[in-house]
Amino acid sequence: MLAAISYDPIVHVPIGPLRISPHGVGIAVGFLIGASLMLPESRRKGIPDEDVYALLTRAAVGAIVGARVAYVANHFSQYDSIVEILKVWEGGISLLGGIFGAILVALPKARSMGYSTWKLLDAAAPGLALGIVVGRIGDLVVADHLGKPTNFFLGYRCPDAETASRCVLGEVVHQTALYDMILTTGLLTLLLVLRRRSRSSPPYDGFFIFVFGLWYGIGRLIEDFLREDDRRFGLTGSQITAIITAIICLFMLSVMKRTPKWGRWDERRAGPPHGTPTMAAPHEREE
Secondary structure (H helix, E strand, O other), rough: OOOOEEOOOOOEEEEOOOEOOOOOOOOOOHHHHHHHHHHHHHHOOOHHHHHHHHHHHHHHHHHHHHHHHHHHHHHHHHOOOHHHHHOOOHOOHHHHHHHHHHHHHHHHHHHOOOOOHHHHHHHHHHHHHHHHHHHHHHHHHHOOEEEOOOOOOOOEEEOOOOOOOOOOOEEEEHHHHHHHHHHHHHHHHHHHHHHHHHOOOOOOHHHHHHHHHHHHHHHHHHHHHEEEEOEEEEEEEHHHHHHHHHHHHHHHHHOOOOOOOOEHHHHHHHHOOOOOOOOOHHHOOOO
């Protein structure tokens, strides 16, 4: 029987004077692959690729800023100066912070373009899940997000090698990045199945992103109990965010069951259907 998973991680890859982290590469590749999954659905909703690229560019910037801000907010006591806070390349990011940061920075552009927030987020939901799955591969390569000691057969046996997270040689600990990858793979599968089945009878706008938020929020709430991290009131910062997100999404899915009124910017720009006659003023009807 498999007692534990064990391998030597690759924390950095030297390329000339640079030290490239597979963790960062995994995040970047995950973002790109996830974005590519968004394009077929955004096209089906009538959103041109060039507009999607413009939104994704802003989302990428927002993800970096949001991920760092959220992490620093939850670990503020670890930093002695603004300079240390700005050293993003030394590690320290929050996945949930990155997701919210991406959305918040992209929203003003979506509004100026006249696109519905909920149609965009629904198109992006499976891509978000796929991006997380791919990004977690980078976490596994560097042995990051290692948690508490365990006897679980999917635990990770700490090797005699450098790891991205604290790890005591020979100890078996929870590998929460692996759990997150497995759970999010299930979420990705569900979203793709629901999207395919909904082609003939589409649900309301916002349905898919609410499913994403509920599933992922519950998953992160459970996973973080296995992590070694700073806590407030017994919860990590990600758990607090996950609880709020899951509650809102559950309410929208089980009680509201309709598209929120806010964010329907496509309705603002929509005129009468093509070919529909309009009533002219009296002086305009005179020949």
